[in-house]
Amino acid sequence: MNSASGHRARLRKRLFDGGGKALLDHELVEYLLALAIPRRDTKDQAKALIRQFGGVGPLLAASADTLRREGLSDTVIAALKIAEATALRLLETRTEGAPVLSSWDALSQYLHAAMAHSRTEQVRVLFLNAKNMLIANEAMWNGSVDEASVHVREVIARAIALDATALIIVHNHPSGDPTPSHQDVRITQDLVEAARHMKITIHDHVIVGASGQSSMRALGLL
Numbered sequence: 001m002n003s004a005s006g007h008r009a010r011l012r013k014r015l016f017d018g019g020g021k022a023l024l025d026h027e028l029v030e031y032l033l034a035l036a037i038p039r040r041d042t043k044d045q046a047k048a049l050i051r052q053f054g055g056v057g058p059l060l061a062a063s064a065d066t067l068r069r070e071g072l073s074d075t076v077i078a079a080l081k082i083a084e085a086t087a088l089r090l091l092e093t094r095t096e097g098a099p100v101l102s103s104w105d106a107l108s109q110y111l112h113a114a115m116a117h118s119r120t121e122q123v124r125v126l127f128l129n130a131k132n133m134l135i136a137n138e139a140m141w142n143g144s145v146d147e148a149s150v151h152v153r154e155v156i157a158r159a160i161a162l163d164a165t166a167l168i169i170v171h172n173h174p175s176g177d178p179t180p181s182h183q184d185v186r187i188t189q190d191l192v193e194a195a196r197h198m199k200i201t202i203h204d205h206v207i208v209g210a211s212g213q214s215s216m217r218a219l220g221l222l
Contacts, residue, residue: 007043008034025056029080036079057210060084061117088114092137099132100168101203108206108213115172115208123171125155127164128203135162152187152194159200166201167191170208178209185221192222 011031014022023031026046033042052070053059060080067077091113094106107126115122120142127136138158141151159167169191171184188205195202205216216222 026050032079032083036076058117100128100134101132111170111208116210118172119174121174126168127159127162128166130165135164152190156194156198166203168203169205172208176210178207178212178214180207180214188216
């Protein structure tokens with residue numbers, strides 16, 4: 001057994017014995033890379049990627065095109081993206097089968113993982129039924145909300161098509177600061193007014209950033 005395979009065997013044993021928390025961030029990425037390129041020592045590459053992207057979250061959230069521009073092969077990119085997809089699927093399942101407002105911690109963790117590290121701004125809408133159960137979780141558009149006033153009608157039309165009675169608007173700030181902007185407040189007010197005429201409730205507008213989340217309802221802005 002060479003030194004690289006012996007090192008990976010030790011990582012595998014620590015993973016099996018202690019779970020994911022037994023491995024450091026760079027060791028998680030190192031093992032992922034090793035699955036894609038098994039005959040190479042991947043420790044230095046894993047450390048470099050984490051340093052370059054600013055952590056495991058931003059690395060996994062990076063688009064395939066971004067990763068490709070960094071010289072990574074499609075095999076390596078696929079390993080990173082399947083890890084991201086699996087993590088998001090696991091978090092998403094924790095929000096299923098219960099009213100959204102009563103499983104807010106689980107939803108908050110999912111939204112952070114899905115959106116906090118994105119380098120582009122995305123607006124997502126959670127459509128709820130009369131029992132506040134999730135009907136659909138849809139990314140409605142990319143781009144800042146101040147460019148999105150024309151999409152108010154689109155959101156309401158989609159809610160009507162889904163027979164939704166309530167909505168939660170979510171978008172991310174790539175800057176990392178989740179503080180609502182004036183544009184965030186304005187678009188929320190426009191949505192509330194449009195939804196009111198259709199007897200649809202806007203429960204909240206949540207802003208996600210790498211440093212945390214802001215709830216417009218909790219801030220008294222809704």
